[in-house]
Amino acid sequence: MHTEAVLESLRRWKEQPDQAQSQTTVTARADGTQAVIEAGPFSWRADLPSALGGAHQAPSPTALLLGALAGCAVVFLRDTLAPLLNVPVTDVRATVRGRADFRGLLGLDGVAPDLTDLTLEIEVTSPRAEREVHSLVQAWLERCPVYLALLTPMAVDTRVAIRQG
Template identity: 30%
Template structure:
């Protein structure tokens, strides 16, 4: 896909959202079921069923997916798609590229070993390694726009309003 094709696909969508801003607001949903077997949660991914469990650093077997890894995978996936989309839109040719998302966790917090230890990622780093002949100014713009338009990155960075409820079924 080139920039013209991307613009042609997105133009009517953008126009609709300009004329009807409410049409641009959708709710994405992820669902999981908590089974009686082991400490796990089965998550519907749209393509398959992913089974998340405890990380080995907290006593898990390592056979199930770690939700922390899944968060980083979602970040890498979103950032990679965004980078590719932006590079297409601004005509930055990419021969190849890799996206790496890594984060630091102190498992003492989530295990309740140390009340002062943070729960969650203390730091997340996102890195792009690209093979391109584009000048540095274009790469700087590509990085700036990728950061700006990556949904998962912006969600993590800005911390959305959250709420939690529980109800009997």
């Protein structure tokens, strides 16, 4: 963990708030049945279950979305908020579950394609009192951008380019 880096960032951003602004760009392109997804120097893949036309060789986009929520719970709680709020944490585990009806994805009448019944379970191991750990988790619930994006509807500016070929 990089507690000093977090504290230094906080100090710097208080003095120069414009330096705290960030924009994440993620791109995806087709490669066989998979999508190759890239963000800066990192890349990963997504695929669909065979029932939806994929080869089931990589996590589905839905699994990646749920994984982003679970991953944010683990690293943002442990590596950023715990040191910032002075709550020692020895372990964090997160599990996210959600339901989808594939019939809706295939356009069957009367069946919604939405994710439903999202459940997030977070397990925090800490030597501190339960009250302090709950305060830490509450801070996460109020600050995690992935959680907040799922919780609060927002507009997505969608632009489509059509190319012949």
